[in-house]
Amino acid sequence: MxxxxxxxxxxxxxxxxxxxxxxxxxxxxxxxxxxxxxxxYEKAKKRMTDYINANYEGIDKINFSNNYKMDQMGGINAEGYLNGDKSKEFWGIYDKSNNIITSSYVDAKEKPACKEKPCKY
Structure with missing residues (x-):
């Protein structure tokens, strides 16, 4: 036992x-x-900042949200607001394999040279 x-x-x-x-x-x-x-997410924030500064005018300050979402393809969503105004929102999807912002929405005036095709950033 x-x-x-x-x-x-x-x-x-x-x-x-x-x-x-x-x-x-x-x-x-x-x-x-x-x-x-x-x-x-830190890389995505840097690329989104570069993208916004290269393609839009009148941007003094970019505030990012601490919330981010990963998609199934390995991209990451970066979002926030511009110039301290929470009504001026932006979002973009960072593609890490190509190191670019693939899709975005920015509530700001585009630079004239970047209207038809995004400027390099």
């Missing part, structure tokens, strides 16, 4: 240690993913 209790206790301890190890691995993966997303 004592033999069965020792074996059962050993199995329970091994299973518990395995579960703790798996939880630790999962937490590390989640932290790496969160860090990678944060770095990608």
């Amino acid at each position: 004592k033999k069965y209790i020792i074996i059962l206790s050993s199995v329970i301890i091994i299973i518990a240690l395995g579960g703790i190890y798996m939880k630790h691995q999962y937490d590390e993966r989640q932290e790496k993913n969160k860090t990678a997303e944060s770095e990608l």
Whole structure:
């Protein structure tokens, strides 16, 4: 009887240690993913700033929202408002593979040279 209790206790301890190890691995993966997303969002904010400054006039200040969304293709959505006016909104989708803003909306006046085709940024 004592033999069965020792074996059962050993199995329970091994299973518990395995579960703790798996939880630790999962937490590390989640932290790496969160860090990678944060770095990608910083790149997206920089490219969106470059895009807005190159294509629109009268922009003094760009405020970004802390909320971002990843799409299935690996892009990230950057949004916010311009010149401290929350009614002057913008959003854009950053494509990390091409390092460009693929789709955007900016509530500001476009530069005349950038109306037909976006200017390089």
